[in-house]
Amino acid sequence: MDWGSIIENTVRGLIGEQAIYFALAALGLNIHFGFTGLLNFGQAVFMAAGAYGLAMTVASEEPHDLILFTIGDGNGFWLGIFMGVIVFPVILALILGIPTLRLRADYLAMVTIATAEIFRLVARTPALDDWTGSSDGLTGFASTFYDWSPFEPRQRYFFNLFQGNQMWVFIIGWITVAIVAFILWLLIRSPWGRVLKAIREDEDAARSLGKNAYAYKMQALILGGVVGAIGGTLRAIGTQSAQPDNFITDVTFFAWVAVILGGAGKVFGPIIGSMLLWATLAFADTFLREGVDAGWVPDWLITGTQVGQVRFMLVGLGLVFLAWRRPQGIFGNKEEMALDDR
Amino acid sequence: MTDNDTPPIATQTDHNPLENVAWEAGVSKPDPILVAHDVTRSFGGLKAVDVDHVEIQRGLITALIGPNGAGKTTFFNLLTNFDNPDTGDRTFNGRSLNNTPAHRVANFGMVRTFQLTKALSKMTVMENMKLGATGQRGESMLAAALPFLWSRQDRAIEERAAGLLQRFKMDHMTGEFAGTLSGGQRKLLEMARALMVQPELVMLDEPMAGVNPALKQSLLDHIKGLKAEGMTVLFVEHDMDMVQEISDWVIVMAEGRIIAEGPPASISENKAVVDAYLGSHHDAPLDLGDLDD
Ligand SMILES: Nc1ncnc2c1ncn2[C@@H]1O[C@H](COP(=O)(O)OP(=O)(O)O)[C@@H](O)[C@H]1O
Numbered sequence: 001m002d003w004g005s006i007i008e009n010t011v012r013g014l015i016g017e018q019a020i021y022f023a024l025a026a027l028g029l030n031i032h033f034g035f036t037g038l039l040n041f042g043q044a045v046f047m048a049a050g051a052y053g054l055a056m057t058v059a060s061e062e063p064h065d066l067i068l069f070t071i072g073d074g075n076g077f078w079l080g081i082f083m084g085v086i087v088f089p090v091i092l093a094l095i096l097g098i099p100t101l102r103l104r105a106d107y108l109a110m111v112t113i114a115t116a117e118i119f120r121l122v123a124r125t126p127a128l129d130d131w132t133g134s135s136d137g138l139t140g141f142a143s144t145f146y147d148w149s150p151f152e153p154r155q156r157y158f159f160n161l162f163q164g165n166q167m168w169v170f171i172i173g174w175i176t177v178a179i180v181a182f183i184l185w186l187l188i189r190s191p192w193g194r195v196l197k198a199i200r201e202d203e204d205a206a207r208s209l210g211k212n213a214y215a216y217k218m219q220a221l222i223l224g225g226v227v228g229a230i231g232g233t234l235r236a237i238g239t240q241s242a243q244p245d246n247f248i249t250d251v252t253f254f255a256w257v258a259v260i261l262g263g264a265g266k267v268f269g270p271i272i273g274s275m276l277l278w279a280t281l282a283f284a285d286t287f288l289r290e291g292v293d294a295g296w297v298p299d300w301l302i303t304g305t306q307v308g309q310v311r312f313m314l315v316g317l318g319l320v321f322l323a324w325r326r327p328q329g330i331f332g333n334k335e336e337m338a339l340d341d342r
Numbered sequence: 343m344t345d346n347d348t349p350p351i352a353t354q355t356d357h358n359p360l361e362n363v364a365w366e367a368g369v370s371k372p373d374p375i376l377v378a379h380d381v382t383r384s385f386g387g388l389k390a391v392d393v394d395h396v397e398i399q400r401g402l403i404t405a406l407i408g409p410n411g412a413g414k415t416t417f418f419n420l421l422t423n424f425d426n427p428d429t430g431d432r433t434f435n436g437r438s439l440n441n442t443p444a445h446r447v448a449n450f451g452m453v454r455t456f457q458l459t460k461a462l463s464k465m466t467v468m469e470n471m472k473l474g475a476t477g478q479r480g481e482s483m484l485a486a487a488l489p490f491l492w493s494r495q496d497r498a499i500e501e502r503a504a505g506l507l508q509r510f511k512m513d514h515m516t517g518e519f520a521g522t523l524s525g526g527q528r529k530l531l532e533m534a535r536a537l538m539v540q541p542e543l544v545m546l547d548e549p550m551a552g553v554n555p556a557l558k559q560s561l562l563d564h565i566k567g568l569k570a571e572g573m574t575v576l577f578v579e580h581d582m583d584m585v586q587e588i589s590d591w592v593i594v595m596a597e598g599r600i601i602a603e604g605p606p607a608s609i610s611e612n613k614a615v616v617d618a619y620l621g622s623h624h625d626a627p628l629d630l631g632d633l634d635d
Pocket residue numbers: 385388390408409410411412413414415416417
């Protein structure tokens with residue numbers, strides 16, 4: 001058994017690109033669910049908005065010529081970042097929020113889960129090939145990002161964990177996570193954050209004290225969506241592609257797992273939750289594979305090709321264990337959670 | 343002190359502003375802060391509220407009483423726009439409340455509490471209090487991330503909240519989660535929190551329900567204190583002793599309608615009220631004090 005590669009892969013899961021993308025997705029989801037009580041079951045579509053906002057602006061056939069004509073060739077990337085991080089998710093949040101946020105919480109849940117699938121299926125449509133690249137998606141929009149990289153693409157960095165381009169994503173990614181988390185931390189401990197918490201507990205109480213609950217919920221939906229979209233934009237840059245099937249429902253549930261693992265309603269919880277999720281997946285994956293190869297895990301139990309599925313079963317088991325032993329998540333406060341029962 | 347310079351302040355208790363007001367349902371008052379006209383609300387076939395006209399006098403304590411299911415809570419909801427009436431006009435300080443969102447009503451200076459207490463249990467007592475303050479700069483999302491824009495105001499709010507908590511004898515619980523408070527303490531907290539809005543009119547829906555006798559007396563004193571500070575109080579209550587003790591005026595609801603109005607002493611002799619509480623074939627004088635549900 002090659003413990004070196006098990007450890008290497010686990011560490012790469014812990015701090016690597018996936019942990020970054022999903023830390024951001026989960027930070028956004030935590031604004032929705034953890035702090036405001038909004039049930040968003042379509043965080044994948046906010047990530048997709050971030051990815052496609054960038055990719056469509058820079059690389060798709062249709063708006064591309066017009067944009068280049070307007071702003072000049074070199075600026076497409078920055079406009080794309082703006083579209084992906086602000087314009088797309090804000091518009092999406094308004095579309096999702098305006099009809100649902102005055103209603104009971106479950107309406108947002110239904111609309112988000114449906115919208116995420118609709119977006120994905122529409123993006124796949126061959127008729128929209130010139131806009132979205134249909135099922136192949138879009139590529140070739142991230143070169144500006146890598147032009148700025150100080151790292152040699154072919155060299156390996158950071159204990160040989162990352163290639164040059166990955167290293168650049170790694171650095172920029174964690175800096176982004178840190179900045180976003182810091183801003184959210186400031187927001188949550190402000191009077192604005194206080195209103196969100198009040199709305200989460202009892203919207204009518206907040207309204208009776210003069211707070212426009214609808215407007216605050218909309219702001220929270222937009223903010224959490226923008227943060228999720230930042231994760232999606234980074235992911236598109238990191239993988240150098242925006243593809244419909246990168247945003248299947250599983251993606252939303254990974255973000256939920258990260259939130260629940262870390263502890264909903266704690267600012268830094270989702271970051272740790274995301275890191276642990278990907279570390280666990282990477283560990284289980286490598287460990288089982290090594291075990292199968294070494295003959296420790298008998299063939300009749302798991303074959304090499306089944307490892308990919310089995311690791312999710314293990315994560316599921318871990319979550320069940322967590323829900324049993326520590327339902328408030330790693331960082332959650334048990335006393336606070338117990339107040340629910342009163 | 344310079345007593346000679348200042349003329350004696352004529353407090354409202356010096357003479358009763360409703361002295362010359364007739365004891366009848368829907369009667370006009372000299373200085374109403376809140377007026378409801380032709381307000382109706384049905385749930386399916388049930389007409390829960392059907393109020394032709396009612397006025398609440400400024401600066402007094404008015405009790406709204408009536409048997410269970412009379413429509414008092416529904417009427418509260420309609421007055422504060424937590425529910426929309428089928429018909430009717432509500433005016434606060436001469437300003438129409440029709441089509442005003444509920445949160446705006448509070449910002450106008452009219453704040454209500456709930457029959458089922460809404461203490462925010464996962465927030466501390468202090469956070470509950472600070473939430474009540476209106477016009478907070480830090481409640482705007484853009485300013486929120488820049489504490490220097492709001493921290494001074496926040497400190498002032500915290501001081502005001504601490505003062506109120508002291509007055510309500512809750513200052514030893516400042517940092518505790520509201521969810522750990524007893525039912526009576528939650529009622530107190532909800533009332534104190536409502537005062538953070540600095541309202542002109544305080545509407546309390548059954549403030550004494552589920553409160554132990556010792557706390558009840560202090561709640562009564564606090565309500566009297568609100569009046570002394572110039573606030574108007576409208577409260578729903580079942581306990582006739584409480585109503586007799588603190589209210590200046592009583593409005594009686596039954597089956598959605600206002601059936602009687604008058605000073606507290608006049609109410610227990612009122613034929614319509616007796617009928618409403620006991621059914622119309624009752625002729626003995628009524629001691630409403632025995633009728634707590
Ligand atoms: N949301 C509702 N849906 C249906 N019926 C309601 C609703 N709210 C109140 N009612 C009915 O309206 C009547 C008045 O209720 P309520 O205003 O709570 O009375 P009170 O506060 O005087 O005890 C009751 O018959 C009650 O069952």
